[in-house]
Amino acid sequence: MAPKSFYHFLGCIIPHRYPSIESAVKLVFKDLGLGLLDMEGATCCPAPGVFGSFDRVTWATIAARNLTIAEAGGHPITTGCNGCFASLWDANHELKHDDELRDAVNENLAVIDREFKGTIEVWHYVDALYQLAGLDKIREKVTRPFDGVRMALHPGCHWMRPKLIKQKDDSERPRIFRELCETSGATYVPYKDELICCGAGGAVRTADVKIALEFTKQKFDSLLEAGGADVIVTPCPFCELQLDLGQVEIQKHFDEEYTFDVMHVVELLALAFGHEPDEFGLATHLQYMQRKSTPAWEKLGIKVEES
């Protein structure tokens, strides 16, 4: 049976650094008749590249603890972060298929009176929007199409890779995220390095921010070679942070200035559905806060009252 309501797994970056995404998804899901339930006491997913790299069993146990919150309430989870998705989806999958890991994890969970049962599924916002709401219904809701707006995509990694396990999309020629973003009416702009990682994952941003930013720069340069874009859309807040705040950091470390507006797909859809940028706080992206700048409203075709 298709779910109607999801436990909303927030993670860290969305609620603590890019809350406009949290606000936007509430608008978009409500417009589409999908419910979002608070997931009380959920923690860090925990970060797959960081915790998964440190100690697999601890990583799986903390992820499983989050899963048990949803199991208790009997609803699936949805998350708007590729990293959280990687932790929760992967842990759920591995725990369902690896008895040795499951036993180890349940032994650990016993100290906090919890048990992983394997009764729920984990969905990315992209899955909920694409599979559950469906593109037709989304198109019907679009009242402010982004006509003539050049849109570049950054699908990121962990929603669709590893492809043999995730079985979501062809990671060399993905189309689902693109089709979802194209419902906004914006024009898709391909560029050579669309599919490379933003550079933030795998604990690299934490270890060496300059190396992480080199990935980001490579993407930006590749996009400029393709003629540039008015907006870059991603399904992940950590990628969004890297692409958005990353521009400020690139300026600091490499003395090169890029000014791309970056949005999470639910922010793009909230605008396309006719919501005003102020309703969810688009202008609070850290790039704008730190540079004291604003989104390029004119290029995005959005009229705002200057305050």
Added chain:
Amino acid sequence: MTSAEEKTAIEIDTPDDSFVQMIKKTGGPNVQNCYQCGTCSGSCPAGSRTNYLVRLIIRKALLGLKEQCISSPELWYCTTCYTCTDRCPQDVKPTDVIKAIRNVAVAEGYMLVPHQKTALKVLEAGHAVPLEKEMWENLREKVGLERVPPNASRYPEAIEEIKKIAKKTGFDKLVAEKETQEE
């Protein structure tokens, strides 16, 4: 042809068989079929800008050269993007091998200080990126949300549970030991 005199013997560590067994377990059933084609390194966005060579690490790991694998600082340049895994013609899972080697590295004390700090944050606040300062609460209010989200930032009992888990798995010691080493 080079003459024999010019060649020096290659020094290698003593192969560690348990390390090889671990690699076989984590690298997918085909890990030993790695024929060093380099598709992984050729696809690797980390390898194109650093000394990190995933192909070489797979080779060294299969040879049991544990110390070389775990002590290499490049090990931490993989962003776990899984491009290599998706492209390997032999269905090896290089990303999982790298993560497994990192697990051994951390267990043996090779943990970078910034990583250790991130891990500590999860134990202290329940989040790798905590709500922390008032400015972030203000930002939430500005976008029309409650100041504190309904996650571990609002429920301290969740943090207690994380601490208990870390104590049980020994992860708290793993992170704390490093801290005393650094001081």
